[in-house]
Amino acid sequence: MAEPLPLGVPPPLSPPHKxxxxxACAARHLGTTIVTDLTKLTLAExxxxxxxxQFSSTELTQAFLAAIEAGNASLNAYVLPTPEHALAQAKASxxxxxxxxxxxxxxxxxxxxxxxxxxxxxxxxxxxxxxxFTPTYESTVTQNLWDAGAVMLGKLNCDEFAMxxxxxxxxxxxxxxxxxxxxxxxxxVPGGSSGGSSAxxxxxxxxxxxxxxxxxxxxxxxxxTGTVGIKPTYGRCSRYGIVAxxxxxxQAGPIARTVRDAAIMLTxxxxxxxxxxTSVDAPVPDYEAAVGQGIKGLKVGVPxxxxxxxxxxxxxxxxxxGIAWLKAAGATVHDVSLPHTKYALPAYxxxxxxxxxxxxxxxxxxxxxxxxxxxxxxxxxxxxxAAGFGAEVRRRxxxxxxxxxxxxxxxxxxxxxxxxxxxARDFEEAFGKVDVLLTPTTPGPAxxxxxVSGDPIQMYLNDVFTVTVNMAGLPGISVPAGLSSEAxxxxxxxxxRPFDEATLFRSAQVIEDAAGRFPVPERWWA
Amino acid sequence: xxxDEATVRRIAxxxxxxxxxxxxxxxxxxxSGILDWVRQLDEVxxxxxxxxxxxxxxxxxxxxxxxxxxxxxxxxxxxxxxxENHFFVVPKVVE
Numbered sequence: 160m161a162e163p164l165p166l167g168v169p170p171p172l173s174p175p176h177k178x179x180x181x182x183a184c185a186a187r188h189l190g191t192t193i194v195t196d197l198t199k200l201t202l203a204e205x206x207x208x209x210x211x212x213q214f215s216s217t218e219l220t221q222a223f224l225a226a227i228e229a230g231n232a233s234l235n236a237y238v239l240p241t242p243e244h245a246l247a248q249a250k251a252s253x254x255x256x257x258x259x260x261x262x263x264x265x266x267x268x269x270x271x272x273x274x275x276x277x278x279x280x281x282x283x284x285x286x287x288x289x290x291x292f293t294p295t296y297e298s299t300v301t302q303n304l305w306d307a308g309a310v311m312l313g314k315l316n317c318d319e320f321a322m323x324x325x326x327x328x329x330x331x332x333x334x335x336x337x338x339x340x341x342x343x344x345x346x347x348v349p350g351g352s353s354g355g356s357s358a359x360x361x362x363x364x365x366x367x368x369x370x371x372x373x374x375x376x377x378x379x380x381x382x383x384t385g386t387v388g389i390k391p392t393y394g395r396c397s398r399y400g401i402v403a404x405x406x407x408x409x410q411a412g413p414i415a416r417t418v419r420d421a422a423i424m425l426t427x428x429x430x431x432x433x434x435x436x437t438s439v440d441a442p443v444p445d446y447e448a449a450v451g452q453g454i455k456g457l458k459v460g461v462p463x464x465x466x467x468x469x470x471x472x473x474x475x476x477x478x479x480x481g482i483a484w485l486k487a488a489g490a491t492v493h494d495v496s497l498p499h500t501k502y503a504l505p506a507y508x509x510x511x512x513x514x515x516x517x518x519x520x521x522x523x524x525x526x527x528x529x530x531x532x533x534x535x536x537x538x539x540x541x542x543x544x545a546a547g548f549g550a551e552v553r554r555r556x557x558x559x560x561x562x563x564x565x566x567x568x569x570x571x572x573x574x575x576x577x578x579x580x581x582x583a584r585d586f587e588e589a590f591g592k593v594d595v596l597l598t599p600t601t602p603g604p605a606x607x608x609x610x611v612s613g614d615p616i617q618m619y620l621n622d623v624f625t626v627t628v629n630m631a632g633l634p635g636i637s638v639p640a641g642l643s644s645e646a647x648x649x650x651x652x653x654x655x656r657p658f659d660e661a662t663l664f665r666s667a668q669v670i671e672d673a674a675g676r677f678p679v680p681e682r683w684w685a
Numbered sequence: 686x687x688x689d690e691a692t693v694r695r696i697a698x699x700x701x702x703x704x705x706x707x708x709x710x711x712x713x714x715x716x717s718g719i720l721d722w723v724r725q726l727d728e729v730x731x732x733x734x735x736x737x738x739x740x741x742x743x744x745x746x747x748x749x750x751x752x753x754x755x756x757x758x759x760x761x762x763x764x765x766x767x768x769e770n771h772f773f774v775v776p777k778v779v780e
Contacts, residue, residue: 557693
């Protein structure tokens with residue numbers, strides 16, 4: 160078992176450095192040891208280190224910028240590093256820290272998924288159709304983070320318009336998972352759609368990252384990179400300023416190195432927002448406070464329908480191990496049934512494309528982004544969208560258009576929304592008996608870039624354990640729990656009642672305490 | 686549920702995405718595959734179930750009908766591929 164780090168206390172650094180003078184000189188004087196040490200800190204450790212004046216805000220940001228410069232070419236996690244912006248924010252944080260006016264995330268460097276509109280900073284949703292788009296406004300979630308004093312290191316790679324499970328549909332090219340199979344150089348996917356976020360966190364290219372989840376896009380990448388990812392309850396975070404994929408499914412959430420870090424991030428990402436009428440007016444609890452509370456007497460449900468045909472033995476074993484850990488911490492474990500589980504994935508692949516076909520209608524070359532001139536207006540629309548959308552996005556827009564078209568709307572879209580009611584009802588009934596559900600996060604570990612191509616449905620199956628949670632609007636967290644036979648990470652998922660993220664954090668902490676942390680063994684990318 | 690080429694072209698027209706002949710052929714197969722796969726939903730008896738209309742139980746918020754924003758025409762045009770004064774410039778619409 161990994162030696163537990165005393166939480167909030169950074170490892171000793173030598174020599175202590177005041178960070179005075181020219182910052183470029185400071186980076187050289189620090190040398191590579193200090194740079195590597197700073198980037199390995201958890202967000203909670205960095206927060207404590209800044210307040211204890213172990214290192215300066217600028218030194219911390221410099222360490223990550225150097226790591227990005229050294230490693231991003233091999234990983235492709237960042238599509239747009241923003242070093243000047245980051246250093247300006249770090250400088251402002253330094254002043255505040257010196258005056259004792261530190262805000263909750265003061266000086267902490269984060270990566271931002273390129274789905275979040277960042278004012279004055281290019282935002283593309285990793286699509287050619289938004290080529291060059293520079294928002295004149297900020298998303299509510301990122302504004303919350305800047306208001307809390309955080310620093311933006313840059314924009315992170317993702318699947319185009321968040322559509323994918325491997326980050327292979329991005330117009331900026333794929334992302335490499337910092338993890339590799341034992342004894343192999345084959346580039347693995349970091350998951351998707353938030354592949355840049357998960358890779359950057361796992362490779363220590365940021366303290367934590369924002370991400371989004373529509374069918375599993377936070378939890379699946381977190382699971383296969385050994386990081387923690389939480390999709391909160393639908394409505395917990397504002398979707399204002401986040402490029403919309405499927406409006407009844409999308410949610411913002413963090414990917415971080417530890418459960419505590421994820422809890423800190425979510426506390427400051429979440430808020431009610433008048434600009435998003437689907438965001439709830441409920442106050443945001445201090446999620447960090449939930450983390451050490453333990454799970455004595457907690458009732459954990461194990462849904463039998465998640466035991467799918469042909470599930471690899473190691474996934475079943477991991478699941479059993481998770482059950483044992485939760486029992487050992489004082490929970491009781493119960494068999495539950497979610498009878499409509501297997502219909503969630505096909506229902507999702509009607510609802511999500513339908514909503515995306517509507518949300519992506521705005522990309523027509525008129526007001527922003529790419530324009531390919533045609534003979535007339537309609538021709539311009541058709542040429543722009545053909546040139547701007549990648550194959551997966553086009554596939555989903557066309558499916559969505561079909562299932563919403565006259566004559567098919569009832570048979571497909573309405574049918575899927577009825578099945579969705581049944582899926583939500585299954586969970587409601589289960590939560591009458593138990594407090595939280597435990598399932599695997601993914602049906603397997605990270606696969607190789609290019610290994611799953613040709614059949615779209617093969618790719619969709621990666622989300623089989625995660626889409627149910629979006630369909631029901633519930634919160635779900637993935638926490639690293641073990642390694643596959645290929646020595647790559649696997650995660651376990653906990654699903655909770657609406658707005659009961661606190662139970663997810665305290666349960667996930669139990670798993671993290673038992674399983675330990677999973678730092679990448681070999682730093683091959685820099 | 687087979688999707689034929691004519692249907693692919695009709696959907697592509699509705700979605701305003703130009704599709705070449707080879708792309709239409711490939712899309713026939715892909716879209717048919719996906720639509721066949723989702724047909725398993727027909728196994729579910731939904732005769733007494735309402736379609737989901739809200740994800741979390743909530744009533745739609747209302748606010749007073751007053752102007753709280755606006756006057757930002759330059760911001761709105763900032764990313765326009767073609768503009769003239771406070772207009773987006775587009776190719777002509779053919780009737």
